[in-house]
Amino acid sequence: MFIKDTLTQAYGAIRAQRLRAALIILAMSIGVASVTVLTALGESARSYIVNEFEALGTHLVIVLPGRSETTGGHPPLFGETPRDLTLDDADALFRSHHIAAIAPLTIGSAPVSAQGLERETNIFGSTHALRRVRHLTMAQGSFLPEMDVDKAMPVCVIGQTIREELFVDQPALGQWLRINDRRFRVVGVLASEGQSIGVDFDEMVIIPVASAQALFDTHSLFRILIETKSKESMYKAIDEIKSIIKARHEGEDDITIITQDSVVSTFDKILTALTLTVVSIAGISLVVAGVLVMNVMLVSVTQRTAEVGLLKALGATKRQLHWLFLTEAAMLSLAGALLGVLLGQVTIATLEAVYPDFPIQSPGWALLAALGVSLFTGLVFGVLPARKAAQLDPVAALSKR
Numbered sequence: 001m002f003i004k005d006t007l008t009q010a011y012g013a014i015r016a017q018r019l020r021a022a023l024i025i026l027a028m029s030i031g032v033a034s035v036t037v038l039t040a041l042g043e044s045a046r047s048y049i050v051n052e053f054e055a056l057g058t059h060l061v062i063v064l065p066g067r068s069e070t071t072g073g074h075p076p077l078f079g080e081t082p083r084d085l086t087l088d089d090a091d092a093l094f095r096s097h098h099i100a101a102i103a104p105l106t107i108g109s110a111p112v113s114a115q116g117l118e119r120e121t122n123i124f125g126s127t128h129a130l131r132r133v134r135h136l137t138m139a140q141g142s143f144l145p146e147m148d149v150d151k152a153m154p155v156c157v158i159g160q161t162i163r164e165e166l167f168v169d170q171p172a173l174g175q176w177l178r179i180n181d182r183r184f185r186v187v188g189v190l191a192s193e194g195q196s197i198g199v200d201f202d203e204m205v206i207i208p209v210a211s212a213q214a215l216f217d218t219h220s221l222f223r224i225l226i227e228t229k230s231k232e233s234m235y236k237a238i239d240e241i242k243s244i245i246k247a248r249h250e251g252e253d254d255i256t257i258i259t260q261d262s263v264v265s266t267f268d269k270i271l272t273a274l275t276l277t278v279v280s281i282a283g284i285s286l287v288v289a290g291v292l293v294m295n296v297m298l299v300s301v302t303q304r305t306a307e308v309g310l311l312k313a314l315g316a317t318k319r320q321l322h323w324l325f326l327t328e329a330a331m332l333s334l335a336g337a338l339l340g341v342l343l344g345q346v347t348i349a350t351l352e353a354v355y356p357d358f359p360i361q362s363p364g365w366a367l368l369a370a371l372g373v374s375l376f377t378g379l380v381f382g383v384l385p386a387r388k389a390a391q392l393d394p395v396a397a398l399s400k401r
Contacts (some may be wrong), residue, residue, distance in 0.1 A: 104126065125216075138188050152210040156185070
């Protein structure tokens with residue numbers, strides 16, 4: 001029996017039982033489509049979050065007040081810490097020659113109003129360096145002016161949503177914006193940034209950090225954002241930051257330092273593990289499809305007992321019968337895999353159309369893996385029916401016993 005004869009015989013057997021073949025192909029295609037879509041979603045989520053953190057800035061270092069060891073938990077977003085970070089602490093960090101820019105942050109929430117319109121929003125208190133550290137882009141006007149960090153000035157920069165809601169169709173530049181009981185003149189409007197790691201700059205009002213501290217009656221900083229001169233100098237800068245703050249805080253190492261690289265690496269590992277876990281769960285459907293292939297093929301062997309007996313009587317060897325049934329299983333699995341890939345791509349395209357802001361891409365290795373696993377599953381679960389067919393006695397088979 002030549003290869004062409006084996007393929008022809010296997011194809012003929014599949015055509016003879018079209019409903020059975022269609023069910024096997026459908027089961028296999030669902031498994032492959034599930035693996036393809038879930039892998040694409042997992043990989044896209046990983047890439048999206050990693051890119052979001054990388055967009056925070058270049059060689060970014062974040063200094064938080066408090067440490068896990070001293071606060072009994074993770075660094076708090078708000079509340080008591082052993083010692084607050086201050087503007088003097090931020091200014092002292094310029095002693096490090098590895099630091100390119102420092103942007104101290106004070107954050108609060110307050111009602112803002114203009115021209116009879118009012119809404120609650122987040123207020124960022126920072127300096128001119130925030131634009132460089134966070135890679136902010138201006139749509140109109142200018143950012144906060146360069147001035148002494150401890151100097152309060154009644155100027156502000158607003159996001160696109162604030163401009164649209166409070167100034168409607170009127171120009172915002174030069175207008176007065178009231179925050180609580182204080183007035184600030186709008187000197188700039190940010191380009192639309194959207195959300196970045198939970199921070200929506202479109203709904204943000206940025207004022208000088210000294211003005212924010214006076215507005216919220218506080219002397220502490222929420223964070224200190226630092227841009228180092230290069231990636232190589234980042235870790236040297238971290239050592240110097242720890243040393244400077246420790247000297248200023250009476251020998252207490254009471255800050256937590258987070259680097260951009262460490263955050264990206266952590267999320268990358270977590271999301272990769274999550275993706276593999278979800279894909280493994282989806283892969284169970286491929287095993288189920290493989291079991292279906294085996295069961296249907298066993299039924300096929302029983303139904304085709306006379307055919308197998310005739311083939312053996314004509315001189316077909318056990319090896320040739322093995323290949324005949326394995327070829328049939330492989331053809332069904334491959335057809336299911338190709339249909340599954342097609343269904344997966346259609347689903348991904350639909351998701352991209354529904355959620356255009358979330359880029360969904362199916363990695364090439366996922367497609368190859370899905371095809372390979374489905375084919376492997378079909379062959380593995382096709383072995384038992386093939387062996388059963390090959391071991392049939394030709395005389396008993398022809399008599400259908």
